[in-house]
Amino acid sequence: MSKANAFPDLMRAFFYEWLVEQRNASIHTVRSYRDTWRLFLRFAAQRAEKKVAVITLADLTADGVAAFLGHAEHDRGGTIGTRNCRLAAIRSFFNFVATKDPASIAQCVEILHIPVKRAPVSEPCYLDPAEVAAILAQPNRSTLEGMRDHALLSFLYNSGARIQEALDLCPRAVRFDSPSCVRLTGKGRKERICPLWPETVLLLKKLLERQPRALDQRLFVNRYGKPLSASGVRFKACGLCEGGGRNHANVAD
Missing domain, CATH: 1.10.443.10 (Intergrase catalytic core)
Structure with missing residues (x-):
């Protein structure tokens, strides 16, 4: 795996080899993860002033992930639950990367340590x-x-x-x-x-x-x-x- 192509190869392997083949994830999970990464890569590319096609693994930092989560919750008007779902999709990828690219473990650990956000628990509503x-x-x-x-x-x-x-x-x-x-x-x-x-x-x-x-x-x-x-x-x-x-x-x- 060449350095220049590390990220595209890892992303493809994550979706096609690990998520679908090894984990046998449902179509709903795959679509949710796909949508998260589509939004995250656009955000990261804008932040790095690059095109999405040339984004590298090094561009995806813990600070960038935290900024994206804030953007997803506040700028896009998402809920805390949606924010945590986005984080789960990103964490899943970096868990996978840690097993495939030992040189990136420190970067992966920083991202994996980003905490989920606790949401207030409201009383359930119902119809009579x-x-x-x-x-x-x-x-x-x-x-x-x-x-x-x-x-x-x-x-x-x-x-x-x-x-x-x-x-x-x-x-x-x-x-x-x-x-x-x-x-x-x-x-x-x-x-x-x-x-x-x-x-x-x-x-x-x-x-x-x-x-x-x-x-x-x-x-x-x-x-x-x-x-x-x-x-x-x-x-x-x-x-x-x-x-x-x-x-x-x-x-x-």
């Missing part, structure tokens, strides 16, 4: 049954989109699943026979079984009757048959919460 019923009443269930929205909202309420867990749901993960349940795959590929109410099972069955899906296909899709995105669902769900009488609103188009 009347508020949930009002939200579930918003989709127009005479349309396919409204039927999908109602089923998705009901499934989230029943299971307590994260939005991405619900959007990744395939029919084969649902046990429709009694006792009905669903197998959810969460962060770190951890699986858990959640019981389903008869009402929720009926809604999922009706949705599959109107819009059949193979056992390994996503259950909740848009009008073009493509998987829904979490950002689209959140945007439309906010509209439902604020929409009051807009009973024709859809969670995601």
Whole structure:
């Protein structure tokens, strides 16, 4: 490995050999790390007055990482949680570098010693049954989109699943026979079984009757048959919460 090409080679090895092949990281982790490094390299290049393509490992100092984290939190308006996720992605790379390039261990250690930032813990908020019923009443269930929205909202309420867990749901993960349940795959590929109410099972069955899906296909899709995105669902769900009488609103188009 030549000195001039050390950083590009290390970055490629980190993503393709270590993160994907050795760690078998989920696609969501890979995308999160990719986005962090895209932002960090742009920031480092601007700070060093260089182009991203000529950035070297020596340009990525502990001071630079700390400055980037401050930029991500304050200038970009990110949360403390997002700031800590960015730090985790950077730390992971420098942990890898320490095993591949002993000459850079001192630099790696400085970066690895950057602490995570503690965030205040707020009390959890929740909806009372009347508020949930009002939200579930918003989709127009005479349309396919409204039927999908109602089923998705009901499934989230029943299971307590994260939005991405619900959007990744395939029919084969649902046990429709009694006792009905669903197998959810969460962060770190951890699986858990959640019981389903008869009402929720009926809604999922009706949705599959109107819009059949193979056992390994996503259950909740848009009008073009493509998987829904979490950002689209959140945007439309906010509209439902604020929409009051807009009973024709859809969670995601």
